[in-house]
Amino acid sequence: MAGKAKESAVDLAKFIDKGVRVKLAGGREVQGILKGYDQLLNLVIDEAVEYLRDPEDPLTVTDETRSLGLLVCRGTAVMLVAPSAGMEEIANPFLQAKDGEQAAEGDDE
Template identity: 75%
Template sequence: MSGRKETVLDLAKFVDKGVQVKLTGGRQVTGTLKGYDQLLNLVLDEAVEFLRDHDDPLKTTDQTRRLGLIVCRGTAVMLVSPTDGTEEIANPFVQPEAV
């Protein structure tokens, strides 16, 4: 066994591609992944933050805020996913409301 630690994620395939990052505390950011390290610190270019709803802080709105070039600290990163090839679908488990 080597003394070198490796991350579970292989982020090399996402470099220079669009990614969506969810952070602890509910913040959500999209941008172009420019770099990363073994601690999952991410460098995103052309980053855009999706603002949260004032009534329900766990929900994001369609309002955005341009951030530009940012560094996401690895300890705050919860999820990294590509933006290409993903789309939001309706929740199939939600019961229709009775009228």
């Protein structure tokens, strides 16, 4: 058992040399081409682009970007890794339900 290498819980081999979107601790999001990773989930991303947050609402990511180039992400900061191909934004169904509830409550008064 002592000679066994620690294996990662996530297999990112299928994403090598493909576009990925990475969410980091603290709310930052980057997109680029995954060039490498290790068992601690440290990532090397080429042609990295950061999606900036809205200054008025820090929880909202805008379409505004800045180029970072080659990026090394420490594994402890990586929260999510997803393929960028086929990624699209959808409306929040819970937000719509909440608005409908407020409208229904307002009708009673």
